[in-house]
Amino acid sequence: MARRLAPGFPDGHFFADLGGTDLAPRDPHHVLSGWLRALGSDVDPRADVDELAGRWRSALHGRRALVLLDNAKDTHQVLPLLPAERSCAVLVTSRDWLPGIPGARTTLLGPLTxxxxxxxxxxxxxxxxxxxxxxxxxxxxxxxxxxxxxxxxxxxxxxxxxxxxxxxxxxxxxxxxxxxxxxxxxxxTVRAVFHLTYTGLPKPQTDTAIDLRRAFRLLGLAPKEVGLPAAAALLGHPAQDTEEALEQLVDHHLVDSPEPGRYRLHDLLRLYAR
CATH class of the missing domain: 1.10.8 (Helicase, Ruva Protein; domain 3)
Known part of the structure; x- marks a missing residue:
């Protein structure tokens, strides 16, 4: 998509792999410093992210530029990198939902056929x-x-x-x-990408709350697709609590929900869960 859009933005194309699935995602400070240097500006390494973000937005004033942010970890990583100009376009890819980005339109990309x-x-x-x-x-x-x-x-x-x-x-x-x-x-490695998402799941806040990691592992033992009652029996929790937990796994792209009350793991995720 970026290649198709590029001719419409003649004033610059900026790319950053944000390393969202890496053990050490890239710091926005590092990305902004590189972009500003590419634009011919000196960068004080002691400058904070807010200052660099302001200079970055000023540098793009009046320009038509395309920014591609690949493999973002979260919204906080993305926000400092956004231009202020409406004449600029930004494409962001991520394994996770990124709520809170102003004016963003989300496109869900499913598995390849x-x-x-x-x-x-x-x-x-x-x-x-x-x-x-x-x-x-x-x-x-x-x-x-x-x-x-x-x-x-x-x-x-x-x-x-x-x-x-x-x-x-x-x-x-x-x-x-x-x-x-x-x-x-x-x-x-495919396993490493799954592992980062799995280990990043929030931990239960109370002794009675469902452990999302355990729920994911148990789903690996189930048939390819299960209904909510069967999932509740498998996890040993009430249906409402089970649904809340499974919906969180859906939000983290570890579980798919083809229709309300139905849940499934794709083959490689099921192997990893097992």
Whole structure:
């Protein structure tokens, strides 16, 4: 989308990977300092974030600029980086909801379809290699469960092993016990992204409150999709409390709710929960 929009913003394109799924997300102070230097300004490292944010907004006064903030952790990380000019546009991506951003319009991106996953795999490893065994390529894409990161990791592994047929990796992913471990390339791992979200879940505030981490783990033992009564029985709590807990897991993108009162885990998340 950013590439399509870029021609309409001739006065500058600014990008930052905010590292929201990393152990140490990027500090807005660091991002602003880099942008201001790129615009030719000197930056005092002792300046606070509010001062840098003000200078950043002044620098974009009267400009048509496009700002892409990728992988944001939360609203507090994003707010200092927003331009004040209505002539500027900002795209923000995040695994979590980001309430409190003025004028924001939210678009939920669901999992890739099987066709989209194959197309992404093809773009990474080439049509010739996929064409050698399209059935195996389709299976590999399906086993990645529609998660773009998983498809990209699979493609990276195949790129580093040019003599491997696509089906060789698909065979390794068939084994549920090792699937998450196979989806690893250098410092990119699907398990690590899930783990950061899981460990970031809020802890129960009272002894009787539902532990969201435990609820998530228990859902990994359930069938692919469960209704609220079955989930309440599994968690051992009243339906109302169970629904509140599961809705929090939905908000954290660990659980999906296809319709009111129904909950499910995608395949890779279920394996991680187990």
């Amino acid at each position: 099987d066709r989209e996953a194959v197309d992404l795999l093809t773009a990474r490893i080439g049509a010739a290699r996929v064409g050698q065994d399209p059935v195996a390529a389709a299976e590999l894409a399906r086993l990645c469960d529609g998660i773009p990161l998983a498809v990209q990791i699979a493609a990276a592994r195949l790129t580093a092993r040019p003599s491997w047929p696509v089906g060789a990796l698909a065979v390794r992913l068939r084994d549920e016990r090792r699937r998450l471990d196979e989806l690893k390339a250098a410092d990119l």
